[in-house]
Amino acid sequence: MNQAILIVQCQDQKGIVAAVSQFLYTYEGNILEVDQHIDDEIGRFFMRAAWELDSFALTKEEIAARFQTEVAQQFGMEFSLHFNFPKPRMALFVSKLSHCLFDILGRYHAGQLEVDIPLVISNHLDLKSVVEAFGIPFFHVPVTKDSKDISEETQLELLTAHQVDFVVLARYMQILSPRFIQQFPNRIINIHHSFLPAFVGARPYHAAYERGVKLIGATAHYVTEELDAGPIIEQEVARVRHHNTVAELVQIGQDVEKVALSKAIHYHVNRKILAFRNKTVIFY
Template identity: 45%
Template sequence: MPPLHSAMLQKFQETYINRGRLLIKCPDQPGIVAAVSRFLFEHGANIMESGQYSTDPAGGTFTLRIEFDCPRLKEKLPNLHKDFTAIAERLSMEWQLNSVTELKKTAIFVSKEPHCLHEILWAWQSGEIMTDIALVISNHNDCREIAESLGIPFHHIPASKEVRKEAEERQLSLLKQHGIDLIILARYMQILTPNFVSSHPDQIINIHHSFLPAFVGARPYERAFERGVKLIGATSHYVTNDLDEGPIIEQGIERVTHHANVDELKRIGRSIERSVLARAVKWHLEDRVIVHENKTVVFS
C-alpha cells in the first residue's frame, strides 16, 4: 500500500472510529424520522448528518440517509442491527447500517485507456476515496504496470465474444474470492452478460463517454462530431442489462465549438469522464446513493 494512502487511512480510521451510517428506503408514511431518531437516541448515538427525500408524500417511496456518532460503535454494532430489525419490519424498510471505517472492497475493470484508472487510483492514494482496492482486471496488459507499481494485484483475462463465458467465470471467481463489494468499469470496453450483472446488482459502476441518453453504444465522439453538437459530456451509471440505460449517478458536460475535431472532442471528453466517474464512485462508497426504480437519489 502506498505510504500516502496508508497515512490517510490511519487518520481516517482514528477520526471516524465511532461513526456509523444508516440508509433506509421504505413506503412513505408518518413517523419514520421520529422512529429512527428515537432509536439512535436510545442507543446513545448523536446524529451528525441527515438527508431525506420522498418521491411522493401520498403513497410514494421515502429514502433517508443518516450519519451518526456512537461511542464504542464497533462493540455496539451487533445489538444495533438486532434492535433495529423490529422497526424495519414494522415500517417495511430496506435498510443497511454499518460502520464508516468498514471499507468496501473494490475491483477495477479496465481495457487499454488508462485515464479513468489513473483518476481512481490518485483519489485512492490521496484519501479522497476510502476503499480497499483488491485487484485490477483487464482484457489487455497495457495497465499492468500502473496497478502493480502500487502493489495492487493485476489479472489479465482476455475477453471477447468467443471466450466471454470462460472469461466471466474467471472474473466472478476472483470477485468472490476477494469478497468484492463494488466493481468499477474504468473504460472496460466489454459488454457484461446478464449472468454477471445479476450477480452484482447496483454494485457495478460504469462511465459512458457521452451525455446519455444521446449516442448510446460505440463511437459516440464520432457520431457527436457528425451531429455538430455544442455540448459533450460523460455519464456514470449503475450497470443493468439494458445497455447504457442503468440508473444515472452523475453527469458532466463541457461546451465545445465547431473548431473541435474528433480528437479534440475525445481529449475534452477524457477529462470529463475522469471527474464524473470519480465522483460517482466516491458517493457510492460513502453510501450517498439509493437506487429507486431506474433512478437514483444522491444525498449531498
C-alpha cells in the same frame, strides 16, 4: 471516526423520521448527518442517517436486529446498515485507455478514496505496468467472442477470492452478461462517454461530432442488463467548438469522464446513493 450509516426505504407514512431518530437517540447515538427524501409521485420515502459508533449504546452487531424489531417491521422498511470500516473493496476493470485508471489511482495514492483496491482486471496487457507500479495486483483476463462465458467465470472467481464489494468499469470496453450483472446489483459503476441518453452505445464521441453538438458529456451509472440504461449517478459536460476534431472531443471528454466517475465512486463508497427502480436519490 467510526461511523454507522443506515439507509432506509419504504412507503411514505407519518412518523418515520421520528421513529428512526428516536431509535438513535434511545441508544445515545450522536447523529452526524440525516437526509430524507419523499418521492411524491410514487409515495416512497428514502432516508439516510449517519452517527458516531463509538459512543453508541449498541454494538456493531446488535444494531440491525434491534432496528428491525423496534422500527423497520412496523413501517415495512427495507433497510441496510453500513460502517465506514473496514474500507469497501473496489475492483477496477479496464481495457486500454488509461485516463480513468490514472485518475482513480492518483486519488487512491493521495489517500482521498476511502476504499481498498485489491485487484485490477483487464482484457488487455497495456496497463499492467501502471497498475503494478502502484503495488496493486493486475489480472489479465482476455475476452473473445467465444470465451466470454469462461472469462466472466474467471472474473467472478477473482472478485470472490478478493472479497470485492463493488466493481468500477473504468472504460472497460466489454459488455457484461446479465448473469454477471445480477451478482452485483447496483454495485457495478460504469462511466459512459456521453451525456446519456444521447449517444447510447459505441463511439459516442464520433456520434457527437457528427451531430455537431456544442457540449459533450459523460455519465456515471449503475450497470443493468439494458445497455447504458441503468440508474444515472452523475453527469458532467464540457463545451466544445466547431474546430474540435473527434480526437479533441475524446481528450476534452476524458476530463469530464474522470470527474463524473470519481464523484460516483465517492457517493457510492459513502453510501450516499439510494437507488429505486431506475433512478437514484443522492444525498450530497
